[in-house]
Amino acid sequence: xxxxxxxxxxxxxxxxxxxxxxxxxxxxxxxxxxxxxxxxxxxxxxxxxxxxxxxxxxxxxxxxxxxxxxxxxxxxxxxxxxxxxxxxxxxxxxxxxxxxxxxxxxxxxxxxxxxxxxxxxxxxxxxxxxxxxxxxxxxxxxxxxxxxxxxxxxxxxxxxxxxxxxxxxxxxxxxxxxxxxxxxxxxxxxxxxxxxxxxxxxxxxxxxxxxxxxxxxxxxxxxxxxxxxxxxxxxxxxxxxxxxxxxxxxxxxxxxxxxxxxxxxxxxxxxxxxxxxxxxxxxxxxxxxxxxxxxxxxxxxxxxxxxxxxxxxxxxxxxxxxxxxxxxxxxxxxxxxxxxxxxxxxxxxxxxxxxxxxxxxxxxxxxxxxxxxxxxxxxxxxxxxxxxxxxxxxxxxxxxxxxxxxxxxxxxxxxxxxxxxxxxxxxxxxxxxxxxxxxxxxxxxxxxxxxxxxxxxxxxxxxxxxxxxxxxxxxxxxxxxxxxxxx
Ligand code: ADP
Ligand code: GLC
Numbered sequence: 001x002x003x004x005x006x007x008x009x010x011x012x013x014x015x016x017x018x019x020x021x022x023x024x025x026x027x028x029x030x031x032x033x034x035x036x037x038x039x040x041x042x043x044x045x046x047x048x049x050x051x052x053x054x055x056x057x058x059x060x061x062x063x064x065x066x067x068x069x070x071x072x073x074x075x076x077x078x079x080x081x082x083x084x085x086x087x088x089x090x091x092x093x094x095x096x097x098x099x100x101x102x103x104x105x106x107x108x109x110x111x112x113x114x115x116x117x118x119x120x121x122x123x124x125x126x127x128x129x130x131x132x133x134x135x136x137x138x139x140x141x142x143x144x145x146x147x148x149x150x151x152x153x154x155x156x157x158x159x160x161x162x163x164x165x166x167x168x169x170x171x172x173x174x175x176x177x178x179x180x181x182x183x184x185x186x187x188x189x190x191x192x193x194x195x196x197x198x199x200x201x202x203x204x205x206x207x208x209x210x211x212x213x214x215x216x217x218x219x220x221x222x223x224x225x226x227x228x229x230x231x232x233x234x235x236x237x238x239x240x241x242x243x244x245x246x247x248x249x250x251x252x253x254x255x256x257x258x259x260x261x262x263x264x265x266x267x268x269x270x271x272x273x274x275x276x277x278x279x280x281x282x283x284x285x286x287x288x289x290x291x292x293x294x295x296x297x298x299x300x301x302x303x304x305x306x307x308x309x310x311x312x313x314x315x316x317x318x319x320x321x322x323x324x325x326x327x328x329x330x331x332x333x334x335x336x337x338x339x340x341x342x343x344x345x346x347x348x349x350x351x352x353x354x355x356x357x358x359x360x361x362x363x364x365x366x367x368x369x370x371x372x373x374x375x376x377x378x379x380x381x382x383x384x385x386x387x388x389x390x391x392x393x394x395x396x397x398x399x400x401x402x403x404x405x406x407x408x409x410x411x412x413x414x415x416x417x418x419x420x421x422x423x424x425x426x427x428x429x430x431x432x433x434x435x436x437x438x439x440x441x442x443x444x445x446x447x448x449x450x451x452x453x454x455x456x457x458x459x460x461x462x463x464x465x466x467x468x469x470x471x472x473x474x475x476x477x478x479x480x481x482x483x484x485x486x487x
Contacts, residue, residue, distance in 0.1 A: 252388045325443075
């Protein structure tokens with residue numbers, strides 16, 4: 001069996017703020033049938049170790065990891081093997097993984113440098129088990145783990161192959177250069193071809209210039225990242241590394257997201273679509289919306305509420321859709337201005353628009369089951385998972401033509417409908433007018449029940465499982481290891 005060390009700050013079911021956690025948590029089980037043994041190294045936030053199966057054990061320890069003692073605890077969580085980095089001075093916090101009510105933790109630089117540092121130690125020297133576990137390759141995710149390939153390179157351990165995946169380039173791990181020593185970064189690499197970025201440290205950049213291979217989570221986002229409007233300052237670095245860069249689409253966990261077997265919902269399937277009606281009625285009742293007034297599609301939105309997600313376009317685009325019988329339910333949390341905007345929409349359209357500000361996994365399942373359409377008007381979207389969950393649960397996705405959204409939804413043009421290929425509505429330009437026109441098209445599709453049902457069923461029957469992408473990761477790991485050995 002080949003071994004891969006996955007380095008990340010989130011993984012379901014232990015800790016999640018977004019899609020990164022879904023992907024990191026799903027990969028080990030997806031890779032196992034292909035003969036790959038993946039261990040995930042994760043900070044031991046409060047509760048993480050308690051959620052590992054009995055029999056967990058220490059496999060590495062240090063008396064001083066960035067200012068305090070640390071132990072790496074190996075345990076099992078479902079099918080995932082986790083190495084939880086127990087370092088109370090860094091991770092025993094009452095808020096979320098990155099911030100609390102006061103904002104980002106002041107020592108995030110050290111917190112995630114420490115995670116990457118330990119990952120690099122394990123990659124170089126193996127664990128301290130009786131039979132040490134040595135990975136054949138390291139797979140780091142996003143800025144929190146991006147220093148792993150960098151530390152390997154600074155230690156002269158370039159021969160240890162590494163892959164860095166960009167889930168979202170908007171988060172670049174930018175810190176003041178005064179943090180350099182605390183992060184154990186070598187001052188001579190504070191250069192434009194090192195980890196220096198506009199006078200700051202960027203952990204993501206450090207990883208992008210050091211990793212043997214770079215991936216992102218859809219082919220289209222891989223192309224978009226080469227341009228300034230999506231690369232957000234890192235496009236030059238990525239152009240320089242274009243020969244080792246590729247896009248591999250995320251999959252979904254088909255067991256967790258299975259409308260025929262979901263404890264949260266009344267079962268239904270493409271063959272038994274009528275079952276969806278009960279879920280719709282229950283959802284409308286749960287939000288006390290006006291069942292008689294909603295004669296058009298009931299649209300849902302499940303999202304972090306940040307400017308990335310394009311929620312600010314909704315108020316200016318929605319009135320005609322609602323006047324034509326549509327309904328809208330929003331589940332999300334995030335920036336205060338966006339939360340207020342959502343609450344204001346509900347107040348303006350009582351009986352038509354409902355919302356729940358917060359994070360609620362169970363409710364998200366009930367929404368996908370009860371909704372007719374799922375709205376994702378993102379300004380950029382590296383992959384996006386809710387359009388995939390939506391399609392699996394019989395919601396027609398209505399998405400901006402960016403990133404993974406454009407790669408996974410086939411727009412209901414006359415040609416695509418005639419070819420029995422359409423799975424949703426894809427719109428551009430990504431602005432209020434574009435969204436308003438897309439909503440008009442959604443209503444028109446709804447008013448053609450045969451075409452609507454065909455579109456829903458095609459989405460439900462498409463296989464969004466991990467298998468094809470897991471094969472791509474394995475091919476990439478193998479090619480990267482081969483190149484490393486040849487070099
Ligand atoms: P991102 O990672 O940018 O937030 P994705 O679409 O990849 O976007 O993943 C978001 C994940 O988080 C999905 O699994 C989605 O269902 C979930 N999610 C987002 N907001 C909420 C919420 N308020 N309650 C429950 N689940 C949510
Ligand atoms: C990021 C992206 C999202 C992607 C997820 C998992 O959070 O915003 O598009 O699906 O990572 O890769």
